Amino acid sequence: MRFTSFALVAVALFLAGCQPGxxxxxxxxxxxxxxHGLAWLATQTNAPQLHDVLNIxxxxxxxxxxxxxxxxxLVVRLTSATNLALAAQLQPLVQAVLRNESAxxxxxxxxxxxxxxxxxxxxxxxxxxxxxPRSTGPGGAAPVTQVTNxxxxxGSTAAWLGRAAQLPALPADGLLDGEFDLxxxxxxxxxxxxxxxxxxxxxxxxxxTLAQLSFTAAPLGELPAWKVPDDYMRDPIIRFxxxxxxxxxxxxxxxxxxxxxxxxxxxISSWSQPDVSVRTWFAAPVEDxxxxxxxxxxxxxxxxxxxxxxxxxxxxxxVNSNKSAVAVYNSKGVKGLLPSIGVVRQGTQDYLxxxxxxxxxxxxxxxxxxxxxxxxxxxxYYDWEITxxxxxxxxxxxQYNNLSRGLRANALLPRxxxxxxxxxxxxxxxxxxxxxxxxxxxxxxxNSGSGLTALELVLLTRWMDGPTEIIxxxxxxxxxxxxx
Numbered sequence: 001m002r003f004t005s006f007a008l009v010a011v012a013l014f015l016a017g018c019q020p021g022x023x024x025x026x027x028x029x030x031x032x033x034x035x036h037g038l039a040w041l042a043t044q045t046n047a048p049q050l051h052d053v054l055n056i057x058x059x060x061x062x063x064x065x066x067x068x069x070x071x072x073x074l075v076v077r078l079t080s081a082t083n084l085a086l087a088a089q090l091q092p093l094v095q096a097v098l099r100n101e102s103a104x105x106x107x108x109x110x111x112x113x114x115x116x117x118x119x120x121x122x123x124x125x126x127x128x129x130x131x132x133p134r135s136t137g138p139g140g141a142a143p144v145t146q147v148t149n150x151x152x153x154x155g156s157t158a159a160w161l162g163r164a165a166q167l168p169a170l171p172a173d174g175l176l177d178g179e180f181d182l183x184x185x186x187x188x189x190x191x192x193x194x195x196x197x198x199x200x201x202x203x204x205x206x207x208x209t210l211a212q213l214s215f216t217a218a219p220l221g222e223l224p225a226w227k228v229p230d231d232y233m234r235d236p237i238i239r240f241x242x243x244x245x246x247x248x249x250x251x252x253x254x255x256x257x258x259x260x261x262x263x264x265x266x267x268i269s270s271w272s273q274p275d276v277s278v279r280t281w282f283a284a285p286v287e288d289x290x291x292x293x294x295x296x297x298x299x300x301x302x303x304x305x306x307x308x309x310x311x312x313x314x315x316x317x318x319v320n321s322n323k324s325a326v327a328v329y330n331s332k333g334v335k336g337l338l339p340s341i342g343v344v345r346q347g348t349q350d351y352l353x354x355x356x357x358x359x360x361x362x363x364x365x366x367x368x369x370x371x372x373x374x375x376x377x378x379x380x381y382y383d384w385e386i387t388x389x390x391x392x393x394x395x396x397x398x399q400y401n402n403l404s405r406g407l408r409a410n411a412l413l414p415r416x417x418x419x420x421x422x423x424x425x426x427x428x429x430x431x432x433x434x435x436x437x438x439x440x441x442x443x444x445x446x447n448s449g450s451g452l453t454a455l456e457l458v459l460l461t462r463w464m465d466g467p468t469e470i471i472x473x474x475x476x477x478x479x480x481x482x483x484x
Contacts, residue, residue, distance in 0.1 A: 027107040031185060033178040034170050037100040037116075041175065047202045049449030053423035061415040066464050070094050077185065078133055086131065093128035096121060103167035110135060110156040112164040117152050129154045175200040175207070175451075190216045192249060194442070200451055209446040218439035220245030221266070226374045227285040228269045229351045232344060235364040238389035239280075239454070242269040242374060243381045245436075258299035259341065260284065260352065261292025271366075274389055277396035278337060278356040289343035289350030290324060296341055296352075297326045304328050313404050330404045337400065356400075373433060380442070381434035383453065390454035391424035398458060416464035420457055423450075430454070 041047075042054040053059075071087040071094045079086070096102070096115055104113040117125055126145050135141050135156045144161045146153045155161030170177060178198045183190035194213040201208050223245045233240075250256040250264035257264055265284035273279035286292060297319055303312045315330035318338075325342030337356050344353050373382045395417075430448035437443055446453075452460065 027109045028181070029179055030106045030108065030181045031179065032105040032167075033176065033180075034103040034168060034174070035097075035101065035176045035178075036170065036174070037098070037102065039099045040101060044202070046205065047207050047449075048205055049427050050207055050451070052426040053450055056419070056422050056426075058415075058419040058422040062419045062464060065415055067091050067095050067098070069464060070098070089131035090128055092121070092124040093132075096125045096128075103164075105163065105167060110160040112155045112160045112167070113153070114164045114167055115152045115154070116150060119150075122147055122152060125152060126154075132156075171201070173201040173203065175202065192219055194219075203447075206447045206449060207451040209444065209448070209451055211444040213434075213442040213444060215440045215442075219249060220380060220436070220439075221248050223377075223380060223436070224266055227267065227349055227351075228371065228374070229283050229344060229346045229349075229353065230366060230371060231346045232281075232283075232353065232359075233271055233366045234273070234359060234362040235366050236274055236362075237271050237366055237370075238274050239272040239383075239385040239393065240270070240366070240370055241381075241383045241385075243267060245380055258303070259296060259354075261286070261295040261299075265352075272390065272393050273359060276357060277392045278400065279359065280356060280393060280397065281359075282354045283344075283351045286350050286352050289345070289352060292352065293319070293323055293326055293341070293343060300326070300328075315404065328404075339404075356397075376433075376435065378435045378437070379433055380436050381432070383430070383432040385430050385454055387427035387430050387449060387454045387457075388425050391420065391427075391457055394455050394458045395420075398462065414465055416461035420461040424454070424457070 038054065041050060043051075045051055068087065068091065071090045072082070072084075074090055074094065075083050075087045096117060097104075097113075101116040102114065105111060113129070115125065126147070129143055129145055129152070132143050134143075141157050144155050144158050146161060153161055153164040155164055168177075176198065177200075179195070180198070181195045182188055182193045183195075186193065192215075194215045197212040197214075199210045201210075226242065226244060228242060244267035246268060247264055247266040253264060265286070268282060268284050270280065270282045272281075297317060300317055304315050304317055305312070306314060306316065313328065313330070315328040318327045318329055319325070320327075320342075325340050327338045327340035329338060339354070339356050341352055341354050344351050370384060373379055427449040430446065430453050432444065432446040432448075432453065434442055434444045450457075
């Protein structure tokens with residue numbers, strides 16, 4: 001689901017942010033936040049996994065690239081254009097907000113910021129703040145700053161400067177409180193992206209994430225009964241994910257219609273096994289599964305061929321003898337892998353089941369406790385993983401995707417990639433659940449080692465290492481038109 005893209009939310013957290021509670025009077029909040037800062041988080045041992053991933057040597061090489069990327073994104077948000085000179089001027093501010101304790105508020109009418117700073121950094125950060133665009137009000141006033149008691153206060157105007165000292169403090173266990181209007185921040189479709197109120201705290205040695213997600217219109221349809229092909233799931237597994245009510249979100253996506261044999265699925269489940277990084281399956285319940293294989297084959301023609309354009313996939317389509325599965329043989333990919341979509345039946349229910357490789361043999365079914373969360377009638381999304389094992393799984397799938405499109409597996413500056421690979425073994429289990437409260441209101445809960453899942457870590461590091469034209473040029477993406 002779109003609101004599971006927490007890696008994108010994580011980027012937004014540092015561009016703007018809030019304290020959950022009653023909305024402030026005045027113009028709607030685009031972002032409001034209070035954040036302890038990464039430097040403080042790196043010293044805390046009450047969340048040992050987070051502490052470890054913020055202190056491994058590989059993170060040192062990530063920081064310069066990360067700061068420049070966030071600064072360029074901030075410029076795009078502020079000016080709708082690329083301005084490398086302005087991005088360079090804003091880097092001291094971006095670095096300070098990421099490293100140090102800060103609070104801020106952004107609306108359509110103005111902004112305020114409170115930032116704790118060492119004295120040696122104050123002048124550079126103050127100059128960086130003054131480089132921000134002038135306000136759009138009468139006279140186009142420049143930002144206003146004030147230094148007091150180790151804090152830099154700033155505002156888009158003198159009136160907003162006064163608000164900076166009144167921003168709320170974090171609770172004792174809090175890491176970050178934030179409120180973010182994601183459609184405005186990311187220039188995203190408000191029908192499918194929410195206003196998010198987020199609270200990160202430490203509890204029992206883990207990072208606990210609580211979020212309220214508010215949409216302008218119901219993003220999901222009626223919630224179908226859960227249908228998971230658990231007869232085909234065998235222990236041990238390292239990851240399990242299920243989501244339902246998806247058809248309205250996926251309806252307009254061409255690739256989901258192709259891979260669904262004409263209609264986008266209404267629910268999807270997925271799981272992975274250990275030892276081989278591509279032992280991953282995705283399943284969707286369908287009617288008339290066998291009839292869909294021919295449609296899937298027809299839909300893939302022109303998108304998969306040995307002469308495919310750069311945006312499509314290189315390979316040869318293969319259909320098995322009883323036409324119950326279609327696969328892609330890709331001579332330029334990894335030998336031994338045969339991505340396929342087939343039909344399996346559990347009871348009277350057909351499922352489209354995708355795979356990359358044969359499952360590991362075994363007779364042990366997955367524990368019933370793993371599926372117990374799906375008995376909650378309000379749950380629309382559930383994800384459990386062993387993050388250390390799931391990171392290589394997702395990483396290899398993305399690399400294979402690039403190879404099969406004729407791209408380099410890592411056409412990147414792999415600094416964040418190396419940090420991710422070094423950080424992953426330090427992470428334990430992550431559990432995420434999203435519950436529907438009303439058709440437009442959802443609640444997310446997560447317990448994890450770092451605040452991010454394996455998929456989100458892979459997406460975040462690919463963005464951090466990504467080509468600059470991707471980093472600086474486009475708004476945060478909505479649901480993609482096809483696999484990337």
